Amino acid sequence: MPAPRSCTPLLQQDRLGNGDCTNQERLANGVCKKRDRPANGDCKNQDRLANGDCKNQLLARRQFILQHRKSLPIASVEKRLVEEVRNNDTLIIVGETGSGKTTQLPQFLYNAGFCYDEKVIGITQPRRVAAVTVAKRVAEECNVKLGEKVGYSIRFDDMTSNSTRIKYMTDGLLLREALLDPFLSRYSIVIVDEAHERTVHTDVLLGLLKKVQLARSKQHNIIKENANYRENSRSLSQGAKYTSLKLIIMSASLDAKCFSEYFGGAKAVHVQGRQYPVDVLYTYQPEPDYLDATLITIFQIHLEEGSGDILAFLTGQEEIESVERLVHERIRQLPERNQNLLTVPIYASLPSEQQMNAFKPAPSGFRKVILATNIAETSVTIPGIKYVIDPGLVKARSYNPVTGTESLIIIPVSKAQALQRSGRAGREGAGKCFRLYPENEFHKLIDSTVPEIKRCNLANVVLQLKTLGIDDIIGFDFMEKPSRMAIVKSLEQLFLLGALSDDYKLSNPVGHQMARLPLDPMYSKALILAVEFKCLEEMLIVVAMLSVESIFYFPREKMEEARTARKSFSSPEGDHITLVKVYRTSAECLEKSKITNGKEKSIEKKLNKWCRENYINYRSLRHARDIHSQIEGHIQQMGFSLSSCGDDMQQFRRCLTASFFLNAGMKQPDGSYRALASGQTVQVHPSSVLFRTKADCIIFNELVRTNQNYVRNVTRIDPLWLPELAPQYYAAHS
DNA sequence: GAGCACTGC
Structure with a gap:
């Protein structure tokens, strides 16, 4: 895959194959080196060892870490990267899997003196588990205790101190910090990692960081002009609360150009990754039944290919369960010597103990086939995968701002997702990916998944932006603007909740309290x-x-x-x-x-x-x-x-009515309900305790569309409470 | 009598 046009390749001459190599590319790229594995030199359980042995082990471990760091593709471009950060206020780094960017770059910048004046280098991650594991790893590499120089901060778990200089965190947490410190004044550098995933938090953060950077550089320049130029820059910045903010956006390869354009043509550099080649195979014809095609492919691999585990991407729990059943049925029909195939399901709602089964190696002589949702795409990395089966579909959330209805629909994956999936076969050695659709279909896929901000309820985003003093939401410089309708609907909702005043500014105290x-x-x-x-x-x-x-x-x-x-x-x-x-x-x-x-x-x-x-x-x-x-x-x-209302549950239900009045429903003669705000016909979900009891009037918390419109988390109320407790809405409507 | 991918503060 060529680097985007605006990219400066670093070290392209010895670039290894990436996750979507064809055979030809693999030959051209040469042989892959085997990845170094850090030794497991844990001293904790080895008290019986003489002290000297333990010391030796620690030394060996340190030696190993050092060697591992040196061998990472990014190590050889340290100087150039630091130079690029010095010369550019905003830098896009396109780094492939295995380049070491997430663990190494913050250390390079720390060593280059970017933590002057007790400033912090912040690195954001979309997922909690990534923030924690990477911070642990980097603390070990720096030979410091976690929470000192290197720490992490995620919701419910803060492992930082005043001495923390390299701080890993979730992007949502940095957004929360911005509400308290709008200039992010503690940070000299913010690195937004995995930006290509385009979560709502990442997108809002990018917009905010762009604004903060501009504001801080203005401040910085004013201070510079007023200061005595003979003084060195250190004392200059000591006097200034806001020095300029460096911004680094790290992304996987496909979309460097859009980040660069958003940040006024910011420079983009490319760092090679370390992935083994993956042969991608397509079907000749479109498959009418992708579950059947998956099943056939599983057995084709099992009977015809060499050893190695299989990872099949399915869309949900139900599909996983049914494919699992079918696999078991077919195993029984095989000759006994071929029955050495084991299925392991993994999806988010599966209890963790059962999720762990996916990580256990298969018994000797057995092949494991993991049936996964897109949890295995990014959230968890399962070792030992050599074959990937990708039917090319995903279950995605979609949101209708007009009705306020969420639904989950099965749609084709994007090119980026397909690449991510095939890459899962090349983590430990060369692999194969079976895409269950013809090659020309791949080219028709959209380049990258539609950013989440374009398909979710924006009430929270709008509330946060208002809190940051950004009043013109429709005019806000989003990287990708949500639809006008979606913004207007959320403004309307916040207004009805009393978070916004008549001029659509954050109300006091309710709006401020809500934002906190x-x-x-x-x-x-x-x-x-x-x-x-x-x-x-x-x-x-x-x-x-x-x-x-x-x-x-x-x-x-x-x-x-x-x-x-x-x-x-x-x-x-x-x-x-x-x-x-x-x-x-x-x-x-x-x-x-x-x-x-x-x-x-x-x-x-x-x-x-x-x-x-x-x-x-x-x-x-x-x-x-x-x-x-x-x-x-x-x-x-x-x-x-x-305060508690004790046994007076009527009081509590009245409070529910006053709060969730936008989600009220009236019973209709046929036993269904009419959602009052949108006029939609809805059913009480069978999981509700009110499924059988047909109360005249209800409030609910969720409206989900599957086969029909269902409301969930439902409570019986008195219809007269609506005009009494929410006159701002029901007085006009009745 | 249904079924819901995945994150996050």
């Missing part, structure tokens, strides 16, 4: 209202529980047991109060085990056991508890007192 809370704006508003309704304790539990993936877990084979377990929590009033009951019962269970055994690990184990017994998703509940305690902290800082 890391929640969906509607949930923030619910908390603020709960203060008046004196049910803050209950509402805090509800918003924490609503903010996570589904709390209840329904395994197909134990449907009945799961249903009985849930019945013990369910409230006739609806799902919200049911969630409160679950939370409170789990908290009681925790309290009890705290009294009997104070050790944190055994308390967590107890909670885990309680969750299994009650068919509750432990991960989700854990997450909800984290959110609960974080928001509780914010609420206390804001001076709200934690």
